[in-house]
Amino acid sequence: MSNTMYAELPQSGPDLLTREKETYPDIFHEGAAAEYSKAITGAHDLVVNFLHRNRKPFSGIPAAELKAAFAAIDFDTPLPDYESLLQEVQELYVKHATAFHLPEYIAHLNCPVVIPAIGAEVLIAAINSSQDTWDQSAGGTLMEQKLISWTCNEIGFGKEADGVFTAGGSQSNLMGLLLARDYYATAYTQHNIKKAGLPAEASRYRIFISEKAHFSNHKNAALLGLGEQSLVEIKTDERFRMNALLLQEAIEREISQGNIPIAIVATAGTTDFGNLDPLAEIGRIAARYKLWYHIDAAYGCGLLLTEKYRSLLNGMELAHSVTIDYHKSFFQPISSSAFIVRDKKYLQLLRMHVDYLNPKDEDYDDLNQINKSVTQSTRRFDALKLWFTLRLMGKQKLGAYTETIIETAEKAAEVIALDSDLELLSYSDIGVILFRYAPEKYKGSDLSALNQYIKKALFNSGEVLVASTRVNGDFYLKFTMLNPLTTLDHIRHILQLIKQHGAAYHPKN
Template sequence: MAQGAECIKKTLLGIEKPYTGILPHELKRQFDEVNLDEKLGNFNEVLEELKALYLKDAVYFHHPHYVAHLNCPIVIPAILAELVLSSVNSSLDTWDQSAGGTYIEQKLIDWTAERIGLGSEADGVFTSGGTQSNLMAMLLARDHVCNRQAGHLSNKTQGLPADFKRLRILTSEVSHFSVQKSAAILGLGYDAVIPVRSDARKKMDLADLQRVLDECEAQGLIPMAVVATAGTTDFGSIDPLEDISAICREKNLWMHVDAAYGGGLLISPKYRNHLAGIEHADSVTIDYHKSFFQPVSCSAFLVRDRHELGHVTCHADYLNPKSQTQEGTPNLVNKSIQTTRRFDALKLWMTLRTMGANALGSLFDHVIDLTRATYPLIERDPRFDIAHVPELSTLVFRYIPEAALTAEQIDATNVAIRKALSRSGRAVVAGTKVSGRQYLKFTLLNPMTTLDDLQGILEAIKHEGARYVIQQSALATC
């Protein structure tokens, strides 16, 4: 253990760039020679192999030039918690496998629900991530709607009702792909998800939401849920939660808020007001392993009415018999779609007890402030076209060459920029598409990244863009 910790320490302290730039086929060759049927000679050889096959070419999120996806550097108390929870190896499905771990998770669920403002009947459970939480939300919303139909006992016992193909999910056109994925898994299909247009700031357009609802009514469709997003993956935009909740209450619709990214605002000393309206949600997704700076995985799904979690309860005599429920034994498997489950809650617990919520929330505030300071640098530069005004810590923009190029050539230039930066290891940036065009993306979740770091990356983008255009021009004249 001491040798392994020292190896990690030296590796992390010695990182000079976020990525070595190695390509998949280059790394795969090293794995072709590994024989897992034979052990290595000693532990030093194990560590050397680990460094060669993994640590050397890993992508390091703590480096200030990693600005790609929603990956965060992690706080030290959570690393200690990982050691503790892995060493004891509790399973959080039943009381007789976890004891105090059950109450630590439940306390954090109650704390999160209180921060959201869901009320005294709220409950929830830790999950593997936002995709699982969103799946649970759509499952509960589906069963909630179906079970209210006359003559239908429950989806759990009878399966879906005959008219289940009329069920629809309404969500922003820029919401997370897991909404569509959940619809497919639940037997509804991608076509059950109706995209609602977003406005110039990439927030759900309320007029279009009303239009879609009116069309559903006219066509005899059954809206089973409206999914609002508090922090879209590409743009960090937060839908107008207050207004959406008012529409949902008026029409008696299930409102789910995917706050996997923006959930960190719950502990923000400066920006908590951006989540106004989340307290009206019927269910909420929170990813602590994003804006709470926790290791993967550490997430939660919460509901306003704890009784709705009964849709996923299934009793087994060997595990969680009904008699234990009647006795008051707290078996968390009763509200989870997982059985065996890691004690991931301990990471957040030790972080809060060591650092405090305000200090943790201030880290998220810092990267939001950094994003707002970076925006005018991009917006004023004629070599960049920025797609939106940032709300959280994401910036979507593209490089515009000086030379007059077609839209397709500009797309190819931005693809080439991203590849060149990754190959060199100087920076790792993300890419996405806006209205069919290729853009670059900064996702800032590292409090150690500075404005100078970002200015350096922007200069590198312009350098690689200009170089690519010159290369292509030279090839065209050959």
């Protein structure tokens, strides 16, 4: 190589470092502190304005109007500065973002978030650790493992328990059914599904769920190659909880038909009713028939934090696996969830080694969290949010929030039950209330159409957001209580608005 060619190579030293800092101010590095501060300050101001200006959970903007505003966006033409960017985001997103933190938001399973966890988000995004292997997140790995261990202990599992943070409850439920399927095949027929695919008898595998279980069970059964036909839905009792007697009868019936029961999925906190299946009784049935027992506690996991209501989770310790959603009931920002197993040996079914990531000859194999994951390699350090929360606030304060929510929901249900214009469908173990507006003057009318009108009117005004569902074909309004700031006075105000909109309804002849 000639001297001329050598001369074309960049030279080291202060001049090169200066050029790099000037050329790459947008990259997060030691020379970009000022740019970082500018971006963070702008985002901070947007959030503060969001808190100060929002007085109702939704702006009420029509979808067509908001879509029209997006039509003018051209990604080929960057904006000139942060001020322009933040103004655009304010108009297109922040102004119309759903405000989960307001007491008038009682629609879906979205909780208000605690401030320490929001602070953690700044570190998570900036440092950008990946939780798949030890060499990518040393301290982060140990923090995650410590929090998993704490969760295992709260459930009532022993020292052999383990788990991993996940993106959400649906993913954790997928992992539960995956282990149930592969554990049965390996333990009882010595068939390795990971290597050989589904065995011929897999078409006869049966998984028992409540008729009110989360829809992810159906999606996951399809993804696992078992199909929805593998799911046996068990009827519920008057509180919409799995009927354990009918469960046992269903297991016996499937066996008599030549099918192969492999698992039971119980729900600790149904989406539509906030009630818990009889976990201990189901656990005993699972043990009697040697079935994998998974508990979907994505919603009900918040009961772990309380002294007053913790007994509702009795029997959770009998499960082989558990779904936990910290971002539903621990007041954490999305996403923050976990999949927990009673014995870490079950996670061996997920393990796979590759030389470029987690080779078998590593001396820290038990510190590679990717060995416990099924659908994520690169993975955010979401555990830091829960670490911030527990270390600064403690379990007791979070538990007090949950107790407040349950007590407010109980009082709200009583108010609805005593109101002659309203019809309460069911009481809740946690905080979901199903009811409908059904005054005497509308008896004989289409009550579903009436309540659909009310929900739409509330949404279009943005003043209150409620959810809805259908039970036996009938349309009901739904309150989902996840905010300790929502008081009984808020509930009374919301009910008054429901009545006002209902009174304005004119049924079609």
